[in-house]
Amino acid sequence: MLHPLRPFTTVVLAVSLDGKIADRQRSPARFGSAADKHHLEAQIAQADAVLFGAGTLRAYGTTLRISHPELLQQRQAQNKPPQPIHVVCSASGNINPQIAFFRQAIPRWLLTTAIGAQQWADQDGFERIIEAEDASGLVDWFAAFQTLATLGCDRIAALGGGELIAGLLTADCVDELRITVCPIILGGRTAPTLVAGEGFLEAIAPRLELIEAQTIDQEVFLHYRIIRHSFP
Numbered sequence: 001m002l003h004p005l006r007p008f009t010t011v012v013l014a015v016s017l018d019g020k021i022a023d024r025q026r027s028p029a030r031f032g033s034a035a036d037k038h039h040l041e042a043q044i045a046q047a048d049a050v051l052f053g054a055g056t057l058r059a060y061g062t063t064l065r066i067s068h069p070e071l072l073q074q075r076q077a078q079n080k081p082p083q084p085i086h087v088v089c090s091a092s093g094n095i096n097p098q099i100a101f102f103r104q105a106i107p108r109w110l111l112t113t114a115i116g117a118q119q120w121a122d123q124d125g126f127e128r129i130i131e132a133e134d135a136s137g138l139v140d141w142f143a144a145f146q147t148l149a150t151l152g153c154d155r156i157a158a159l160g161g162g163e164l165i166a167g168l169l170t171a172d173c174v175d176e177l178r179i180t181v182c183p184i185i186l187g188g189r190t191a192p193t194l195v196a197g198e199g200f201l202e203a204i205a206p207r208l209e210l211i212e213a214q215t216i217d218q219e220v221f222l223h224y225r226i227i228r229h230s231f232p
Protein backbone atom coordinates (compact mmCIF):
# COMPACT_ATOMS: atom_id res chain seq x y z
CA MET A 1 0.00 0.00 0.00
CA LEU A 2 1.37 3.45 -0.86
CA HIS A 3 1.28 5.93 1.99
CA PRO A 4 -0.54 9.15 1.22
CA LEU A 5 2.08 11.30 2.93
CA ARG A 6 5.55 10.13 3.76
CA PRO A 7 9.15 11.14 3.10
CA PHE A 8 11.06 9.77 0.09
CA THR A 9 13.37 7.26 1.75
CA THR A 10 16.77 6.00 0.67
CA VAL A 11 18.53 3.18 2.53
CA VAL A 12 22.30 3.76 2.53
CA LEU A 13 24.58 1.01 3.83
CA ALA A 14 27.88 -0.74 3.22
CA VAL A 15 27.89 -4.54 3.19
CA SER A 16 30.54 -7.21 3.08
CA LEU A 17 30.50 -9.49 0.05
CA ASP A 18 28.40 -11.92 2.12
CA GLY A 19 25.80 -9.27 3.00
CA LYS A 20 26.88 -8.54 6.56
CA ILE A 21 26.77 -5.00 7.91
CA ALA A 22 29.08 -5.70 10.86
CA ASP A 23 31.17 -8.54 12.24
CA ARG A 24 29.87 -11.03 14.81
CA GLN A 25 30.82 -8.69 17.67
CA ARG A 26 28.59 -6.04 16.10
CA SER A 27 31.58 -3.73 15.94
CA PRO A 28 31.14 -0.40 14.20
CA ALA A 29 31.50 -1.05 10.47
CA ARG A 30 34.76 0.51 9.34
CA PHE A 31 35.35 -1.68 6.28
CA GLY A 32 34.25 0.87 3.67
CA SER A 33 36.86 2.91 1.79
CA ALA A 34 37.29 6.70 1.76
CA ALA A 35 35.20 6.71 -1.45
CA ASP A 36 32.38 4.95 0.40
CA LYS A 37 32.56 7.42 3.27
CA HIS A 38 32.29 10.28 0.79
CA HIS A 39 29.36 8.55 -0.92
CA LEU A 40 27.62 8.17 2.45
CA GLU A 41 28.27 11.82 3.31
CA ALA A 42 26.90 12.90 -0.10
CA GLN A 43 23.72 10.89 0.51
CA ILE A 44 23.36 12.41 3.98
CA ALA A 45 23.76 15.85 2.39
CA GLN A 46 20.68 15.19 0.22
CA ALA A 47 18.51 14.41 3.22
CA ASP A 48 16.34 16.50 5.50
CA ALA A 49 16.72 13.81 8.15
CA VAL A 50 18.85 10.73 8.68
CA LEU A 51 17.31 7.83 10.54
CA PHE A 52 19.04 5.02 12.42
CA GLY A 53 18.24 2.41 15.02
CA ALA A 54 19.38 2.59 18.63
CA GLY A 55 21.54 -0.51 17.98
CA THR A 56 23.57 1.43 15.45
CA LEU A 57 23.96 4.36 17.82
CA ARG A 58 25.02 2.00 20.63
CA ALA A 59 27.66 0.47 18.31
CA TYR A 60 29.14 3.77 17.07
CA GLY A 61 28.42 6.21 19.90
CA THR A 62 28.41 9.01 17.33
CA THR A 63 26.81 9.85 14.00
CA LEU A 64 28.32 11.12 10.74
CA ARG A 65 28.20 14.90 10.32
CA ILE A 66 28.63 16.56 6.96
CA SER A 67 32.08 18.13 6.88
CA HIS A 68 32.95 18.33 3.17
CA PRO A 69 32.93 22.05 2.19
CA GLU A 70 31.28 21.39 -1.20
CA LEU A 71 28.43 19.46 0.40
CA LEU A 72 27.94 22.17 3.03
CA GLN A 73 27.85 24.80 0.24
CA GLN A 74 25.38 22.70 -1.72
CA ARG A 75 23.02 22.59 1.28
CA GLN A 76 23.37 26.33 1.83
CA ALA A 77 22.49 26.98 -1.83
CA GLN A 78 19.36 24.84 -1.31
CA ASN A 79 18.43 26.84 1.81
CA LYS A 80 18.91 23.75 3.95
CA PRO A 81 20.48 23.84 7.43
CA PRO A 82 24.13 22.66 7.44
CA GLN A 83 23.25 19.33 9.07
CA PRO A 84 20.12 17.23 8.59
CA ILE A 85 18.11 16.16 11.62
CA HIS A 86 19.48 12.96 13.17
CA VAL A 87 16.53 10.81 14.17
CA VAL A 88 17.18 7.87 16.48
CA CYS A 89 14.58 5.11 16.56
CA SER A 90 14.31 3.33 19.90
CA ALA A 91 11.34 1.53 21.41
CA SER A 92 12.94 1.43 24.86
CA GLY A 93 14.49 4.89 24.90
CA ASN A 94 17.42 3.16 26.55
CA ILE A 95 20.26 5.28 25.19
CA ASN A 96 23.24 6.31 27.28
CA PRO A 97 23.08 10.11 27.62
CA GLN A 98 26.89 10.23 28.13
CA ILE A 99 27.81 9.08 24.61
CA ALA A 100 29.58 11.55 22.30
CA PHE A 101 26.51 11.71 20.01
CA PHE A 102 24.89 14.08 22.50
CA ARG A 103 27.84 16.50 22.21
CA GLN A 104 27.86 16.57 18.40
CA ALA A 105 26.65 19.78 16.75
CA ILE A 106 23.54 18.36 15.09
CA PRO A 107 19.79 18.52 15.59
CA ARG A 108 18.64 15.34 17.40
CA TRP A 109 15.15 13.85 17.46
CA LEU A 110 13.93 10.64 19.10
CA LEU A 111 11.31 8.40 17.50
CA THR A 112 9.89 6.18 20.18
CA THR A 113 7.05 4.64 22.16
CA ALA A 114 5.29 5.86 25.30
CA ILE A 115 7.87 4.09 27.50
CA GLY A 116 10.77 5.55 25.54
CA ALA A 117 9.30 9.04 25.65
CA GLN A 118 8.93 8.71 29.42
CA GLN A 119 12.66 7.87 29.73
CA TRP A 120 13.57 11.19 28.12
CA ALA A 121 10.80 13.36 29.55
CA ASP A 122 13.05 14.96 32.20
CA GLN A 123 16.34 14.79 30.30
CA ASP A 124 17.96 17.03 27.71
CA GLY A 125 19.39 15.40 24.63
CA PHE A 126 16.67 15.44 22.01
CA GLU A 127 15.07 18.59 20.62
CA ARG A 128 11.97 16.71 19.68
CA ILE A 129 10.46 13.42 20.81
CA ILE A 130 8.03 11.82 18.41
CA GLU A 131 5.82 9.17 19.95
CA ALA A 132 4.29 6.74 17.49
CA GLU A 133 3.55 3.30 18.91
CA ASP A 134 1.89 0.33 17.29
CA ALA A 135 -0.07 -2.45 18.99
CA SER A 136 3.09 -4.54 19.54
CA GLY A 137 4.97 -1.78 21.35
CA LEU A 138 7.22 -0.88 18.42
CA VAL A 139 7.34 2.30 16.38
CA ASP A 140 4.41 2.57 14.00
CA TRP A 141 6.15 3.53 10.77
CA PHE A 142 2.99 4.65 9.03
CA ALA A 143 2.21 7.22 11.76
CA ALA A 144 5.86 8.15 12.32
CA PHE A 145 6.49 8.88 8.65
CA GLN A 146 3.35 10.95 8.40
CA THR A 147 4.53 13.02 11.36
CA LEU A 148 8.04 13.38 9.92
CA ALA A 149 6.59 14.54 6.59
CA THR A 150 4.40 17.06 8.38
CA LEU A 151 7.50 18.37 10.17
CA GLY A 152 9.26 19.08 6.86
CA CYS A 153 11.21 15.86 6.36
CA ASP A 154 10.70 15.31 2.63
CA ARG A 155 13.80 13.16 2.15
CA ILE A 156 15.12 10.61 4.62
CA ALA A 157 18.37 8.66 4.49
CA ALA A 158 17.96 5.46 6.52
CA LEU A 159 21.41 4.38 7.70
CA GLY A 160 20.68 1.06 9.42
CA GLY A 161 20.98 -1.25 11.08
CA GLY A 162 19.28 -4.41 9.96
CA GLU A 163 16.38 -4.26 12.44
CA LEU A 164 15.45 -0.75 11.42
CA ILE A 165 15.67 -1.52 7.70
CA ALA A 166 13.53 -4.66 8.13
CA GLY A 167 10.82 -2.60 9.82
CA LEU A 168 10.90 0.07 7.12
CA LEU A 169 10.71 -2.50 4.30
CA THR A 170 7.86 -4.35 6.00
CA ALA A 171 5.92 -1.10 6.37
CA ASP A 172 6.59 -0.28 2.69
CA CYS A 173 8.45 2.89 3.66
CA VAL A 174 11.53 2.47 1.43
CA ASP A 175 11.86 3.93 -2.07
CA GLU A 176 15.45 3.13 -2.98
CA LEU A 177 18.62 1.50 -1.69
CA ARG A 178 22.21 2.57 -2.20
CA ILE A 179 24.38 -0.34 -1.16
CA THR A 180 28.16 -0.45 -1.30
CA VAL A 181 29.56 -3.95 -1.66
CA CYS A 182 32.96 -4.03 0.02
CA PRO A 183 35.79 -6.51 -0.59
CA ILE A 184 35.61 -8.34 2.73
CA ILE A 185 33.89 -11.51 3.97
CA LEU A 186 32.66 -11.38 7.57
CA GLY A 187 30.52 -14.49 7.88
CA GLY A 188 29.04 -15.56 11.18
CA ARG A 189 25.58 -16.84 12.08
CA THR A 190 24.90 -13.94 14.37
CA ALA A 191 26.63 -11.15 12.48
CA PRO A 192 23.94 -8.66 11.42
CA THR A 193 22.86 -8.49 7.80
CA LEU A 194 21.36 -5.67 5.77
CA VAL A 195 17.84 -6.79 6.66
CA ALA A 196 17.01 -8.54 9.94
CA GLY A 197 13.50 -9.01 11.32
CA GLU A 198 11.54 -12.16 10.51
CA GLY A 199 12.44 -12.14 6.84
CA PHE A 200 10.20 -12.25 3.78
CA LEU A 201 8.93 -15.33 2.03
CA GLU A 202 10.20 -15.27 -1.53
CA ALA A 203 6.72 -14.95 -3.01
CA ILE A 204 6.09 -11.64 -1.28
CA ALA A 205 9.64 -10.33 -0.88
CA PRO A 206 10.34 -6.76 -1.97
CA ARG A 207 11.57 -6.70 -5.58
CA LEU A 208 14.10 -4.25 -6.90
CA GLU A 209 15.06 -2.59 -10.13
CA LEU A 210 18.73 -1.83 -10.72
CA ILE A 211 19.22 1.87 -11.54
CA GLU A 212 23.02 1.99 -11.54
CA ALA A 213 26.08 -0.07 -10.71
CA GLN A 214 29.35 1.78 -10.43
CA THR A 215 32.74 0.29 -9.63
CA ILE A 216 35.29 2.43 -7.84
CA ASP A 217 38.55 0.65 -7.15
CA GLN A 218 37.60 -2.53 -5.17
CA GLU A 219 34.00 -1.57 -4.29
CA VAL A 220 30.71 -1.74 -6.17
CA PHE A 221 28.17 1.02 -5.59
CA LEU A 222 24.68 -0.26 -6.28
CA HIS A 223 21.59 1.86 -6.68
CA TYR A 224 18.29 -0.02 -6.61
CA ARG A 225 14.70 1.18 -6.66
CA ILE A 226 11.84 -0.70 -5.01
CA ILE A 227 9.35 -1.91 -7.59
CA ARG A 228 5.81 -0.92 -6.70
CA HIS A 229 2.86 -2.39 -8.48
CA SER A 230 -0.07 -0.04 -8.73
CA PHE A 231 -3.40 -1.79 -8.80
CA PRO A 232 -6.33 -0.19 -10.59
Ligand SMILES: NC(=O)c1ccc[n+]([C@@H]2O[C@H](COP(=O)([O-])OP(=O)(O)OC[C@H]3O[C@@H](n4cnc5c(N)ncnc54)[C@H](OP(=O)(O)O)[C@@H]3O)[C@@H](O)[C@H]2O)c1
Nearest residue numbers: 014022026029053054055056091092139160161162163164
Ligand atom coordinates in the same frame (compact mmCIF):
# COMPACT_ATOMS: atom_id res chain seq x y z
N1 LIG B 1 27.65 -1.42 7.41
C1 LIG B 1 26.93 -0.35 7.63
O1 LIG B 1 26.79 0.51 6.75
C2 LIG B 1 26.23 -0.21 8.94
C3 LIG B 1 25.35 0.85 9.13
C4 LIG B 1 24.65 0.94 10.34
C5 LIG B 1 24.85 -0.02 11.32
N2 LIG B 1 25.73 -1.02 11.10
C6 LIG B 1 25.91 -2.07 12.13
O2 LIG B 1 24.65 -2.61 12.42
C7 LIG B 1 24.64 -3.08 13.76
C8 LIG B 1 23.35 -2.62 14.42
O3 LIG B 1 22.27 -3.16 13.71
P1 LIG B 1 21.04 -3.81 14.46
O4 LIG B 1 20.17 -4.42 13.43
O5 LIG B 1 21.56 -4.61 15.57
O6 LIG B 1 20.37 -2.54 15.14
P2 LIG B 1 19.54 -1.27 14.62
O7 LIG B 1 18.56 -1.61 13.56
O8 LIG B 1 20.48 -0.13 14.39
O9 LIG B 1 18.81 -0.94 15.99
C9 LIG B 1 17.91 -1.84 16.57
C10 LIG B 1 17.21 -1.08 17.65
O10 LIG B 1 16.54 0.05 17.09
C11 LIG B 1 15.28 0.19 17.65
N3 LIG B 1 14.29 -0.17 16.63
C12 LIG B 1 14.48 -0.67 15.39
N4 LIG B 1 13.31 -0.81 14.76
C13 LIG B 1 12.37 -0.39 15.62
C14 LIG B 1 10.96 -0.25 15.56
N5 LIG B 1 10.24 -0.57 14.48
N6 LIG B 1 10.33 0.23 16.64
C15 LIG B 1 11.00 0.60 17.74
N7 LIG B 1 12.33 0.50 17.86
C16 LIG B 1 13.00 0.01 16.81
C17 LIG B 1 15.24 -0.75 18.84
O11 LIG B 1 15.83 0.00 19.88
P3 LIG B 1 15.68 -0.29 21.45
O12 LIG B 1 16.41 -1.55 21.70
O13 LIG B 1 16.30 0.89 22.11
O14 LIG B 1 14.22 -0.40 21.73
C18 LIG B 1 16.13 -1.88 18.35
O15 LIG B 1 16.66 -2.67 19.37
C19 LIG B 1 25.88 -2.55 14.43
O16 LIG B 1 26.78 -3.62 14.56
C20 LIG B 1 26.43 -1.53 13.44
O17 LIG B 1 27.84 -1.50 13.45
C21 LIG B 1 26.41 -1.14 9.94
